[in-house]
């Protein structure tokens with residue numbers, strides 16, 4: 172403390188001295204407690220950059236080069252400390268390992284102790300509430316929600332894109348975020364709330380803001396994070412979102428509880444409501460649950476990822492117009508003959524393959540399967556993953572032994588792979604494997620992927636038959652936003668759209 176006093180210029184007002192002393196102490200503390208790389212794992216750098224800048228700006232290249240350069244695990248230095256990257260061959264042995272924790276892997280990345288991050292905190296308190304709500308309840312109700320998805324897709328496309336038969340330029344990420352927020356909310360919360368402007372704004376902004384605030388906070392040294400939190404305007408929006416979400420959702424939760432209690436008091440069976448509030452209530456089985464944090468958590472897991480996937484698919488549709496025509500033909504044949512029957516979405520096999528190839532060709536993340544190591548884990552090659560470390564598994568999307576001509580976009584690639592004897596179920600959009608980990612793999616593989624797959628396919632059916640799509644002439648494919656190994660559709664991405672005469676009326680099947 173005396174050393175700190177000596178470096179503070181004398182004669183300054185006491186309040187300024189206190190601020191300087193606090194910052195200096197924070198700085199010293201962050202140096203002492205800074206996460207250092209784990210011994211025994213090489214740290215990757217590329218292009219002469221520091222380890223941190225390597226990860227921040229060249230994450231994808233770092234992972235690809237690390238896998239080639241080192242024969243085993245290596246480390247990347249992220250803004251929140253080291254992460255051990257494991258080559259893809261370890262995906263299967265790690266997928267259900269009992270000493271690897273999914274929720275704790277994100278605790279450090281998503282500033283869970285700050286107000287506004289209630290949704291991110293929830294998984295640490297109640298590991299199964301959201302996972303089971305999606306895995307057990309939503310997935311089992313998929314056939315029941317198709318009509319709602321079709322209805323909301325038709326309404327939201329009409330509201331967002333309109334009927335202009337001339338080419339118009341659109342910011343596609345904003346448009347898709349609005350549409351996906353409406354579709355997801357229709358199923359999660361029902362017709363009324365999915366069109367409530369404040370809820371939609373929360374559903375859209377909470378997802379984006381929470382990623383943005385945590386990303387910006389990760390980019391500054393830990394001792395400056397409290398200050399960064401105060402200065403980043405979106406952290407206020409996050410807090411407001413939680414406050415307003417409580418105002419919108421809590422009255423509904425109370426109404427439900429009262430109805431259940433009244434039914435029980437009358438000796439009757441409690442009413443069931445098929446949406447995520449009702450499902451969470453059933454999964455919670457009387458234990459104390461924060462339904463609003465749960466709703467935000469679901470919204471966050473569902474909307475950002477599904478928006479990215481749909482936008483990426485639209486960019487591929489612009490890039491490969493001949494594929495767009497083949498997809499249209501498939502939609503006309505399948506929906507034209509079977510309508511929105513239970514099996515129709517399954518029958519859209521070219522579309523299924525096209526979506527999976529899009530994920531492979533432009534993967535959203537260079538790594539998945541983020542896990543926190545709770546106890547030392549010994550791998551089959553003798554490597555010990557130390558307790559307290561965080562691991563990720565590298566993707567393997569360009570392996571020519573699995574994907575012939577991996578540099579080529581082949582919309583029918585997975586359709587052909589499914590046609591090999593015994594392979595029908597191995598290469599569907601929703602199937603996870605070490606060779607395709609974009610929905611993760613193992614016990615924490617995305618439980619929402621079956622819903623997401625249906626949602627994206629229904630949206631694509633409408634978007635393809637009702638509209639033509641192309642890149643803005645002279646602009647071409649918009650460049651992605653690349654950050655920490657993530658490949659996202661840039662918010663400024665523009666493409667053009669015009670209404671076409673659909674061959675069949677999808678709203679009337």
Ligand code: HEM
Nearest residue numbers: 302472473476477480540609610611612615616617619623
């Ligand atoms: C195309 C869209 C989506 C993509 C690409 C995606 C991707 C992922 C990935 C990579 C994981 C981590 C898996 C792992 O580490 O093994 C995950 C987990 C999760 N996803 Fe998705 N997801 C999508 C849509 C959804 C939707 C629509 C929902 C909800 C309805 C959802 C709910 C969840 C949940 C709750 C988890 C955590 C699972 C756990 O705790 O074990 N996701 N997702």
